Amino acid sequence: MYPLRRNRRLRSSEAIRSLVRETIVTPNDFLVPLFVVEGKGIKEEIPSMPNYYRYSLDLLSEEVKELWSLGLKSVLLFVKVPDNLKDNTGKEALNPEGLMQRAVTTVKNAVPEMLVMTDVALDPYSSYGHDGIVSEGKIINDATTAVLAEMSLSHAKAGADFVAPSDMMDGRILEIRSLFEDEGFHDTGIMSYSAKYASAFYGPFRDALDSAPGFGDKKTYQMDFGNREEAIKETCMDIEEGADIVMVKPGLCYLDIVRDVRNAVDVPVAVYQVSGEYAMLKAAAEKGWLDHDAVMLEQVTAMKRAGAHIIASYFAKDVVRLIS
Numbered sequence: 001m002y003p004l005r006r007n008r009r010l011r012s013s014e015a016i017r018s019l020v021r022e023t024i025v026t027p028n029d030f031l032v033p034l035f036v037v038e039g040k041g042i043k044e045e046i047p048s049m050p051n052y053y054r055y056s057l058d059l060l061s062e063e064v065k066e067l068w069s070l071g072l073k074s075v076l077l078f079v080k081v082p083d084n085l086k087d088n089t090g091k092e093a094l095n096p097e098g099l100m101q102r103a104v105t106t107v108k109n110a111v112p113e114m115l116v117m118t119d120v121a122l123d124p125y126s127s128y129g130h131d132g133i134v135s136e137g138k139i140i141n142d143a144t145t146a147v148l149a150e151m152s153l154s155h156a157k158a159g160a161d162f163v164a165p166s167d168m169m170d171g172r173i174l175e176i177r178s179l180f181e182d183e184g185f186h187d188t189g190i191m192s193y194s195a196k197y198a199s200a201f202y203g204p205f206r207d208a209l210d211s212a213p214g215f216g217d218k219k220t221y222q223m224d225f226g227n228r229e230e231a232i233k234e235t236c237m238d239i240e241e242g243a244d245i246v247m248v249k250p251g252l253c254y255l256d257i258v259r260d261v262r263n264a265v266d267v268p269v270a271v272y273q274v275s276g277e278y279a280m281l282k283a284a285a286e287k288g289w290l291d292h293d294a295v296m297l298e299q300v301t302a303m304k305r306a307g308a309h310i311i312a313s314y315f316a317k318d319v320v321r322l323i324s
């Protein structure tokens, strides 16, 4: 009771504040998304994601070496697929010599200890820009999960440590886990995008991969942003089906979901601070309206405080430089 307890004593200097701080971000918290393109010597900036790039495989090697030297030990790979290889079957996604498969090998050759996760969804490969196979204007669930399992197996064979299905089809985790077990990939993990919302924050990412839906939206498979309890149902089902790590996405607007999920499950919880969140802060900072580094650190700390064990973030490098 006041004045016996004066809370400001614990805030009176940086020394005492850092002694009693509950949440501290470290390089170990981050998973670094990387965009990969065909070609040589390419490091092209994504217009709606300032200071974020697409890399050809040769420069991807350099980038992952730098990440490793900064203490960033996990990457999440996305590929930009040439238009002429896109179709409605995901055929190119299964190509053992495809860009994703070569990207996995490239990272493993450059930094063998790096943890490599791969995005599993059909949108970068789809002539319709949807995460699944399309028939009569609908995204067909079970035909899609069969391809996603084959795609995951192909990534595992290329050397991926984890696959990260981001498609939100029903039953895909079970389908992938079963195929992995049948094929002897017992040690390949699954990080499931379990509570992934249909969000307007993905815009810059779709620019980065040229993967925006050609018709309609993703609301028949990604979650409605008005829903909270449904996130627990989705997440628990993915765990029953064999997910090793679960994810909430996007980040900042969904920290209530991160905390709910963290309280409900006993597997590691990831959060994805998505492209639109990155773009918002970059734009405000460019205008001089926000202090970039201070806001960035506050945001990622909030994600960890909300309960995330893992933060997938385009800010990972910036954060690590700031805190080291």
Ligand code: PBG
Binding pocket: 119, 121, 123, 131, 166, 167, 201, 202, 203, 204, 205, 206, 218, 273, 274, 275, 276
């Ligand atoms: C594709 C995928 C998306 C993101 C990750 N995987 C886009 C989408 O679902 O439309 C978004 C990531 C971001 O915005 O940073 N399945």
